[in-house]
Amino acid sequence: MSQSEQTTQKPQHYFSVLTYGCQMNENDSEKYADQLNKLGYFLTEDFKKASIILLNTCCIRESAEKKIHGKIGELKHLKRENPNLIIGIAGCMAQKDQDALLKKYSQLDFILGTNNIYDLDKVITNLIEKKKKKILLAQDEPNKEAEETKTLSHHHLNEGKVSTFVPIMYGCNNFCTYCIVPYVRGRERSRPIAEILKETEALGEKGYKEITLLGQNVNSYGKDKKDQPDFADLLKSVDNIKTIKRVRYMTSHPRDMNSKVIDTIVESIISGNKKLCENFHIPIQSGSNYILKKMNRGYTKEYYQELVQEIRTKVPDCSITTDLIVGFPGETEELFEETLEFMKKIRFDTAYTFIYSKRSNTPAASFDNQVPLIDKKRRLKILTDIQNEISLDINKKLENKVLEVLIEGESKNNSSTYTGRTRTNKIVLFERDEKYKPGQLIDVKITAAQTWVLKGQPI
Ligand code: SAH
Ligand code: SF4
Ligand code: F3S
DSSP, X not given: OOHHHHHHHSOOEEEEEEEOSSHHHHHHHHHHHHHHHHTTEEEOSOTTTOSEEEEEEOOSSHHHHHHHHHHHHHHHHHHHHOTTOEEEEEEHHHHHHTHHHHHHOTTOOEEEOTTOGGGHHHHHHHHHHSOOSOEEEOOSSOOHHHHHHOOOOOOSTTTTOSEEEEEOEEOOOOOOTTOOHHHHHOSOEEOOHHHHHHHHHHHHHHTOOEEEEEOTTGGGTTTTSTTOOOHHHHHHHHTTOTTOSEEEEEOOOTTTOOHHHHHHHHHHHHXXXXXXXXXXXXXXXXXXHHHHHHTTOOOOHHXXXXXXXXXXXXXXXXXXXXXXXXXXXXXXXXXXHHHHHHHHHHOOSXXXXXXXXXXXXXXXXXXXXXXXXXXXXXXXXXXXXXXHHHHHHHHHTTTTOEEEEEEEEEOSSOTTEEEEEEXXXXXXXXXXXXXXXXXXXXXXXXXXXXXXXXXXXXO
16 A cells, blocks of 8 residues: 555544634634644634534633533533544633633533633643643643744645635733633733734735734733833734725724724725725713713713714714623613713614623622513613614615625525625625625625615625
8 A cells, every 4th residue: 555545544533623713713713723724733613523622612601601501511421422522722711711611511621811822732632642631731821932932824624715804912910800811811922013914925925815903902012021112003004905905803902992003004905905894883881971980991982972083074984883781880870871871972873782790709799789580681682673773774874885895605595696895894795706706805886774784786
């Protein structure tokens, strides 16, 4: 038998990664996929085929955790059918719960915290070669050296897609009183600008057309180091990368969003580079100054309104999107009404709305006047109904306009429809035509507007 025949006949080994939570987790999953691939494993979505299953978890709200616990439960039978199967938990819930997860679920082989992202390969090797039984790796401090030096120019999970992510910083220093992120992701660490640019360029060469720069608070990029370029400087540099057509970023903290960033986006449009997109995602969280203060957000609604005014004056065709929490402790009916009034005043293009979820060991978990679930649910419904009306109304004004769309590919539910996004991050659906390919920028005339999508015709 020849060498090549031997290798082709060798059974291949597969891994699956299931990602919960935010884009940062999606990007971490690429890091896991990269390590497993280098160990000789190939990606599969079929759990039955996999020798390694990794759940990359989130603990931002109780609902996220419940879903994940359900999934871990479901994996038990796979482990029973195949005792050699390796099952691991990574991500924010792993960092938070650590050995409690190992104790609770006998089907788990390892727990990998958010400070050990680059150690997955060692964990797998130890489990297989050294026949270790269970591994818990969740150190308190991040591996700064690996974070600074390991750039990923190949994305396995987003392979073939038009758009992907580049982290610019890790962690969060803000300690909003409701939020678990600073406890499971540590303090802010900015990546060196040279690494970010190198990675973005390489991804552009691989064929990605759109890059979203990631951080929990991108506007504080560079502040953790001396003489580091700031976020606006970084945006300006990325705007000059030839291989990329569009650049987005998330998330902005309203307190740290500033004129320099807004002006940089304006310059990008005027200069003709036009990679920086006119979507401003600035989570407000509440429209009541009393609640904002209790949340430790560091701004008032008046400040926020001025910020929106500046953005809308300088970038007239922009979209403004936000996150809102209902039922934060102490939110009375009157304070909730204030949020409704504020939403009507600002008129967000879209709002991601959440029911406040108690996170253990965060300050707000022990605040007085927790709001009963029934009230939270009622408030969420009122809020989303109003927001949907506003979104539809704003979108209706786009009918008959021509917008630049980046084609992403086939629509999920209909292969004869293509889906893409406007610069303002609105989804546009149009009839598929072989003339057009994913990754192309085309002009589309909007023919019908809905709350969440626009329908159009290429011109
Ligand atoms: N760093 C980003 C994202 C944080 S998580 C930011 O500051 O915006 C995304 C959203 O989840 C937050 O904006 C907030 O609206 C929501 N969120 C965070 N903790 C929550 C909690 N305990 N209960 C409900 N929603 C929460
Ligand atoms: Fe959480 Fe606030 Fe940090 Fe966002 S800024 S991750 S909401 S603590
Ligand atoms: Fe969830 Fe962690 Fe992201 S808690 S929202 S996966 S940073």
